[in-house]
Amino acid sequence: MTDARFPSHPITPEESPIVSAPPRADCIADSAGGLTFDLDVPEGGREPQALVLLRRGGDDQADEVRLPLTPNGDGRLRAVLPSTVAMAEGRWDVHLDRGEEGGPQRLLPGLADLRSLVDRRPGPSTSPLAVRIPYATKHGNLSVRSWLRAPHAEAGDLTLSAEGITGRGTLHRVENPQEWLTDAVVEARSRRSAAVVRTAPVTAEGQEFTFTLAYAGLCADWKGGPEVWDLWLCRADGSAEARLARILDDVADKKQIFVYPGLPVSAPYAPAEVGPYYTADNDLAVRVDERPPVS
Template sequence: MSDSDSGSGVGSGGGSVNGPVEKPRADVAVDEEGRFVVRVRLPLPASAHPRLLFQPRPAKGQPKDRAEETGRVVALEPAGQDQWRAVLEAAPALTEGRWDAYVLGMPGEERTPLLPGLRDLRALVSGAGDGRATPLAVRIPYATKDGRLAVRAWLRTTHAEAGRIVFAGHSMTVRARLFGARLGEGAAALLHRRGRDTVVRQLALRAEGGQDFSFTADYQDLLAERGQPGDGAAPAVWDVYVLPAAGASRIRVARLLDDVADRKTVFVYPAATLGGVTVRPYYTVDNDLAVDVALTPAG
């Protein structure tokens, strides 16, 4: 799959005619061990020493540090005429967040953003396999909205991987798998309402064998109760967790183990309407599972 860029004079082939010099474009293949094999077209002499930089994107309001101090730098080795290759090993893991990709060593450039080329992510589409090591380290290359190559990374000591969600009437049943923890006495699913006056709904959890489990959430339980106007009134967002055992720390339920970097606009689940309120599960910008409760628009 390839990504187009507007206003850059960049074509899909080896360069533009009578236009600006094409920015480097990278093909990325992810292997079963989690390594990134990156191939970049660079019209540089074989004696050059370009490098590949993955730079963590700072949070809003935080200053940008020098790339060499905070990023991950990998040497690009010659791999044919105007072709260069680098391997980003699975370890050490990237810290959780978004990482932008650049080339260092281009003539006259401090760093040059990489454009996305082909992305072979077949090794990521394996589901929630039993062989996943913990801490769970996930890295997915993707194209940003402005047409650059980036990597979405997660690093979690414990994780609950959401699987199939089944809808029936005004309820949803979520199947999931636990990583980095074991189900024990007192295990339950938890729905936490966002806000200062946090409200919690505890749901029965059904063990499905091994580390698999499921739970059913009745949407009616997320609505306001008579005599308790602050207890779940719309609008509200409920974040989904699992409590693996009594007294244990809660674990976020999310969907990370595939090739989708941003699920929020890709996976759209059906909404249910209950007496003027609309309830819809969705994935957040971090691919965490949540449930949105909103007033149904009039008309």
């Protein structure tokens, strides 16, 4: 089976390991969500005309972004991805379109200047928040992680106590954050059943908010084994919601970077261990599991 966007390119569920030595692309990120790619002119053959981003798992024109390559004035080629170009959420693999020279070619990551993404503070727009972070895949290829969210609830500091988890956050991409947050709640939604929900009230000041999620509610009906709760910020009238996530920085995959301990909890069913974590999509969740035996 092949990808209709590149008929000679086979579709794979995951991106492939490097089998040759493709060019390296340096990346510069801007605070609005745009990216600039600079790469050396490949030796031999015709000069490539486009940089192509393909969304992993996609198969139509909406899952392809073509960026023209032009000289950057320093003997290299440049492609610019403006923040205004729509990109669905997901992982986008970066290719060099070589035309008839042999089909698409994956690129290696070069230098990445992501300083503008650190502690990013989006402006007061209500348009969807575009976040793109370049990263190296497990096979060493260049890819871009993309998010597109409105509204967006950016998770901040988490404090763990014996009774629960206290979290701070910031609401973005709504017209009046203070009004939106009035009487809002954080919902913990169990993945084992959509009907199982626990709520925590929100205290807000401007667009900043805090909440405390008690362990007791998460463990009340727990019957052993791992159980995951996804956290959402919800308006009081139920008219809007935002997934709690941490995407406004330069870390594409937070699951292995922001690691929190599981704390012991005396649950009715059995001794439990509860702790927050970030998912593969950088969304905030809480895991309840059986407490390991003390050796």
